[in-house]
Amino acid sequence: MAEHLQIQWSLNHTFDLSIAVARSIFSAATHDNIQPLAILACEKFGATLAICLETSRRVETLVVRAPQMKMVNFVKASVGFKEDSATQLCQSLAGTQFLALAASMLETMGPFQASLSLEQMLCRTAADKTLVPTARQLKDLLTVLEPRLGRSGFGDGLHGWHIFLSNSYKNNITYRSTLEDFKSRPSNTGMAQIVDCFRQMSRIGDASYLIFKAQNSIPWLAAFTKWCLGAPPSISLENGTSIINQPESRVSIIVRLQSEVESSKLEILICRNLDSPVDLIIADTVPLTYTGMVGIETYGRWLIQKSNLTTEDDQRVLLQALPHASMQVVSLLRPSGSGGIASYTPPIKYGSSSLAPKCFPEIPAIVRTLKRLLDLEKGVSLPSPEAGLLVSDLPLVGMVLRDLKTKCCCSKCNGHRIQDESVHLRGLCIVDKWKMNLARFAAEALALSLFEHSESLLVDANAYQPENNSFEIAVYSILWKGLETGCTINDILRYATTRVGQSKDVLQDISENQWVMSCCKGQAVYPALLASEDIYQTGYLRLSWAYGKLQYGDEYFSRVCGVSSSNTTGREIPSLVAGATRNLCPDYTFTWQVAPKDTHLQVSLVVLSSNEAMTTLLVCHPFLILEGLASALVVGNCHHGEHCGLDAADRFCTYLDPINLHNDQGFYVGQEAEGTAIERIRIVPVVGNARQRMAALSSPLLYPLTSSNGYGCVLNQHACLQCSLDVCRMNEVSVLIC
Numbered sequence: 001m002a003e004h005l006q007i008q009w010s011l012n013h014t015f016d017l018s019i020a021v022a023r024s025i026f027s028a029a030t031h032d033n034i035q036p037l038a039i040l041a042c043e044k045f046g047a048t049l050a051i052c053l054e055t056s057r058r059v060e061t062l063v064v065r066a067p068q069m070k071m072v073n074f075v076k077a078s079v080g081f082k083e084d085s086a087t088q089l090c091q092s093l094a095g096t097q098f099l100a101l102a103a104s105m106l107e108t109m110g111p112f113q114a115s116l117s118l119e120q121m122l123c124r125t126a127a128d129k130t131l132v133p134t135a136r137q138l139k140d141l142l143t144v145l146e147p148r149l150g151r152s153g154f155g156d157g158l159h160g161w162h163i164f165l166s167n168s169y170k171n172n173i174t175y176r177s178t179l180e181d182f183k184s185r186p187s188n189t190g191m192a193q194i195v196d197c198f199r200q201m202s203r204i205g206d207a208s209y210l211i212f213k214a215q216n217s218i219p220w221l222a223a224f225t226k227w228c229l230g231a232p233p234s235i236s237l238e239n240g241t242s243i244i245n246q247p248e249s250r251v252s253i254i255v256r257l258q259s260e261v262e263s264s265k266l267e268i269l270i271c272r273n274l275d276s277p278v279d280l281i282i283a284d285t286v287p288l289t290y291t292g293m294v295g296i297e298t299y300g301r302w303l304i305q306k307s308n309l310t311t312e313d314d315q316r317v318l319l320q321a322l323p324h325a326s327m328q329v330v331s332l333l334r335p336s337g338s339g340g341i342a343s344y345t346p347p348i349k350y351g352s353s354s355l356a357p358k359c360f361p362e363i364p365a366i367v368r369t370l371k372r373l374l375d376l377e378k379g380v381s382l383p384s385p386e387a388g389l390l391v392s393d394l395p396l397v398g399m400v401l402r403d404l405k406t407k408c409c410c411s412k413c414n415g416h417r418i419q420d421e422s423v424h425l426r427g428l429c430i431v432d433k434w435k436m437n438l439a440r441f442a443a444e445a446l447a448l449s450l451f452e453h454s455e456s457l458l459v460d461a462n463a464y465q466p467e468n469n470s471f472e473i474a475v476y477s478i479l480w481k482g483l484e485t486g487c488t489i490n491d492i493l494r495y496a497t498t499r500v501g502q503s504k505d506v507l508q509d510i511s512e513n514q515w516v517m518s519c520c521k522g523q524a525v526y527p528a529l530l531a532s533e534d535i536y537q538t539g540y541l542r543l544s545w546a547y548g549k550l551q552y553g554d555e556y557f558s559r560v561c562g563v564s565s566s567n568t569t570g571r572e573i574p575s576l577v578a579g580a581t582r583n584l585c586p587d588y589t590f591t592w593q594v595a596p597k598d599t600h601l602q603v604s605l606v607v608l609s610s611n612e613a614m615t616t617l618l619v620c621h622p623f624l625i626l627e628g629l630a631s632a633l634v635v636g637n638c639h640h641g642e643h644c645g646l647d648a649a650d651r652f653c654t655y656l657d658p659i660n661l662h663n664d665q666g667f668y669v670g671q672e673a674e675g676t677a678i679e680r681i682r683i684v685p686v687v688g689n690a691r692q693r694m695a696a697l698s699s700p701l702l703y704p705l706t707s708s709n710g711y712g713c714v715l716n717q718h719a720c721l722q723c724s725l726d727v728c729r730m731n732e733v734s735v736l737i738c
Helices: 019-032 036-046 053-064 085-089 093-125 135-149 154-167 188-201 218-229 296-306 312-332 363-373 395-407 430-449 470-481 489-499 504-511 528-532 622-630 690-697 721-730
Strands: 070-072 077-080 184-186 209-214 234-237 242-244 251-255 265-271 279-287 293-295 333-336 458-460 485-488 515-520 523-527 543-547 549-552 555-557 559-562 577-579 589-596 601-608 616-620 632-637 646-650 653-655 681-684 713-718 735-737
Touching (some): 019 085, 053 135, 085 093, 093 188, 093 218, 154 296, 184 188, 184 218, 188 218, 218 251, 312 333, 312 395, 312 430, 312 470, 430 470, 458 489, 489 504, 489 622, 504 515, 515 549, 515 622, 528 622, 559 622, 690 713, 690 735, 721 735
Parallel strands (some): 632 713
Antiparallel strands (some): 077 549, 265 279, 293 458, 515 523, 523 543, 549 555, 577 646, 589 601, 601 616
């Protein structure tokens, strides 16, 4: 690398603009809607970079071995990567080296700041500065590259260094005071200077040794050195105490503890041969916002670090408490649709609480996620949670809480007020803080357990966390009060999708019941129920995901939203209910309809007539399917069998066309049984057709009918008609979907 590293880059008009090269570059630029000059200039700039072979190979493998495009049938779109700018750049070593630098910058500062820094680097090394792309053009290129390069692993390395350095000599009071400053990075100019220093080190006859002196930015400097040069630096405190010793490394980092130099200043010393003077460069540092993605294991270590649960005793408590905490939340959380009763749902009559569908997967799936968050070795098992056992009853938890209470100075714990009365008012009771940290860890595990096949799922380490998140509050209430608590599925989905890097626009879509699918930071997320068309009684909020960008036709989208409408009254069907359940609407056609809009894709489940014109009768909103299921009771099996019919006709129920379930005019016809004031149960007879059942669940008219128990309908899976009607009557539910 040292022999061929260039000082400057330039565009050779006799070669670089030849037809063959120009054709591939223009094809990639057209595909990504960016300037060809940006691709060409960045590729040539890559020849000036000091990037080790290990990192280059990692990035090349990431681009070349990208997974095949995955088709998501219900939105008629695909997720993945095609021949794009990253593929074009990866065709040369210089382009691959640029991608490696771009990956580290994107995971550190995002496309905008990265483009400003990159523009400085290009100007420093350009032979002809008139051919340097603008910062805006570079930002467009980096934005296109970000979904691919988010899996480079630089973010995992950066967080690993932060955790390692925070745990090193953490009992040293002076050293510990600098830990808060660790979350910073060199300024854009400083980053360009460091790249230039590495370039000098990698050329024969130039710099032979590099020393960084800093009070902050230490994790970033260590991670960037390892990323570019292939070997970690030696790190020591200013007083000579060694943190990590690398005798063969040509880079050293000295952690300033107390210095007359401003804490935000970074000193870079370039050492050459013995007879040459040392060059000194002063650079600035700025606050660092982690914008990259990390694996679940790294995210778990990061959570432990942020929660200050790093001791061996803390680890023992987490191992004992988290499985029980998860079971306790799954048992006592009462999710509902946004139109249902979110605060509390009374116990279900006529049967056990198993009739209410569970939004989270089975406990073994949650435990697998916990093991990854705790980064447990294979073969290490977590204790099996016991039903009915509360977290506060666990011996290790009780021991920790008693110990913390003796150390806490707030009035609640010690029964007297300290001089600073604002301590408790600011919520700084260390007992409450520890409880909140455990509840947050349990909430994180439950949210991540929703994602299917999460082995390669990436998590946003800087996930946006709204204030007063209802899901976290509900988890806290369940763990430390032991009471049934409600929250909406919107709160759960917002929390889960935030973890995997979905944008604030997506969170707004979820809050407004518009969300169907989203794709941000190279990960597309959508409800598994919509893709499989299989209604789950356990884990109905499970989320499928795919790596790549969402493509519909020739366009890319980051959001898919739903739409609904109903203007047609359904037909009359036999009102006499007798015999077994059946499908009285077999001739309706149900299909997914997709339409591109200016800012998003629009999708709906459409009901078409059976005539030749295929008239649209009903447009169903996909998100409302989840809302309807959250507010439903699901009757699974009974000892009679699903084909067992009624012994006699039931005059207190009537059949209802699924279209009328969405239409006021048709829905309320024949509401009460003839000659009585007893409300009829309306049966939607769509046996054996998954899409018809999903369309029925999406009816917004179910919410005004929500019973005092908080349920809008009963969904019969495999039980007989009589048992399903009994569940309706005992729970005061007036709609039965068969």
